[in-house]
């Protein structure tokens with residue numbers, strides 16, 4: 001039996017935690033993904049003290065209301081968040097667009113793969129509730145309805161390619177579904193297609209080809225323009241844009257680029273000058289588009305911006321159709337401001353058969369073929385299959401779109417603290433009595449580490465998970481933790497304090513404080529009036545080390561009974577006997593007290609859940625002032 005010190009730590013706030021995502025490597029991403037809707041298990045709360053009989057409340061949870069009324073709390077039983085092998089028994093992976101064989105082979109070695117191409121939106125929604133993963137290209141719209149229909153089963157959406165504008169990322173995040181893409185393997189194919197369109201547009205290849213097949217021989221009509229010495233503006237100097245720039249330089253073009261986020265040294269290395277948007281438009285003979293489609297870039301090429309271009313400019317678009325206002329482009333083509341356009345992508349795909357743009361004689365079109373080389377498709381298939389399988393295994397994914405990046409080494413170092421964090425969250429919420437909703441949670445990390453060396457996002461997510469999951473139907477993972485907390489009106493603040501401990505360990509202790517709530521266990525309320533518990537990791541095992549102002553030392557395994565009693569001899573024996581008589585195995589007991597012969601706290605770890613009779617008997621022990629049974 002261990003008695004631990006009860007002296008209060010003096011905590012000196014030094015700063016508020018901020019996200020570290022900016023320095024985090026993209027090659028390491030946590031995917032706590034296993035949101036198989038858990039089967040509820042029933043957990044009864046009990047206390048002999050009438051002041052503390054109601055289970056915790058969370059004002060925003062409807063489901064809790066029922067739990068409150070029945071004095072019964074349904075707790076989600078969730079899989080271990082770190083080492084999830086547990087997608088049962090073989091995950092179902094739906095592939096909704098053609099994927100290379102090498103990728104399919106990887107997927108088949110891991111799960112049941114169903115290739116169902118050309119599903120209607122309704123059919124996709126119907127099918128998706130049976131699927132753990134969905135792999136799409138640009139042709140499948142993964143809308144909010146898809147995530148709703150998935151009913152929590154869908155864990156990962158893999159986009160076999162770069163653009164994720166066909167996936168509702170907000171909805172994915174809300175539903176805790178990870179979205180991964182395959183951003184590398186089709187870069188060269190897209191760049192080559194851009195160059196192919198550039199050259200064929202300049203030399204009227206497609207028009208001349210069509211005319212000759214129509215029996216004509218129009219040599220003077222299809223006189224083209226040369227590329228050498230002309231200025232090409234690359235709009236979006238990312239992976240594809242920079243590859244296009246490299247190739248265009250090889251063709252003797254003068255290449256400039258506009259990209260508000262591109263590093264100047266990267267451009268310099270390719271021999272490209274970064275310029276402003278307007279400067280690019282005003283100087284370019286050719287403009288090649290390579291930015292993503294998002295709210296900022298949507299229809300960024302419109303009447304106003306076409307008017308800023310050099311008369312007779314030629315435009316290539318292998319990015320996304322939506323970055324161009326297509327009606328404005330037709331006007332610009334008709335007026336001659338734009339001499340020619342070569343388009344691989346369209347606002348609506350496929351475009352209407354009678355689209356003026358597609359039918360325009362100065363326009364060359366291809367049906368979104370940028371990524372369509374054998375090599376790129378094999379590469380993309382492997383890239384996305386590995387990402388999806390990794391995500392389903394709960395491994396790190398290099399290409400997650402909607403989850404923060406947590407380097408793998410950070411993850412493995414924090415693993416025991418992740419378990420501690422979740423358990424502290426679960427314990428804290430069980431200490432709240434009914435009638436008061438949790439609104440404000442403060443997390444205090446004591447650490448000897450430099451602030452920049454401590455990434456607390458996983459811990460915050462797991463504490464959030466511990467707090468919210470037991471009292472609502474939500475599933476929480478790293479993808480949706482912050483969103484769900486916000487949505488439920490739960491304000492989570494973080495603070496770090498300098499600990500005197502060794503910086504070898506990332507964290508000395510984690511404290512969870514819930515303010516403005518009543519507790520069903522008065523001893524858990526600190527001098528400042530908030531429910532406060534603290535935990536540490538000892539020899540890799542999470543421990544509860546403080547409850548309110550009482551120090552304890554309880555390993556967080558199995559279940560826990562916390563008793564506040566008058567500090568007098570024989571208490572441990574009495575409670576131990578009661579539990580023994582009811583065949584409940586005690587795995588440890590720890591006593592903490594404020595001062596001698598005053599009040600003490602007993603933390604009793606039990607392997608089995610004590611029945612109501614045994615709990616009632618404990619409540620009848622005269623020196624026991626209050627107690628609570630907590631499920632870990």
Ligand SMILES: NC(=O)c1ccc[n+]([C@@H]2O[C@H](COP(=O)([O-])OP(=O)(O)OC[C@H]3O[C@@H](n4cnc5c(N)ncnc54)[C@H](O)[C@@H]3O)[C@@H](O)[C@H]2O)c1
Nearest residue numbers: 163190236237238239240259261290291292318319370371
């Ligand atoms: N046609 C195809 O089959 C095909 C194939 C691959 C990629 N793509 C598309 O090409 C585009 C680029 O792909 P990528 O792999 O190079 O992506 P990327 O993320 O590597 O590059 C995009 C670049 O655009 C820049 N950017 C963002 N907003 C901008 C703005 N307002 N103005 C200028 N630049 C801006 C970014 O900073 C980034 O450098 C994407 O839309 C992608 O979907 C199409």
Ligand SMILES: O=C(O)[C@H](O)COP(=O)(O)O
Nearest residue numbers: 137138160161162163371
């Ligand atoms: O964004 C992409 O990767 C390209 O547009 C390719 O799309 P696709 O996979 O539908 O060919």
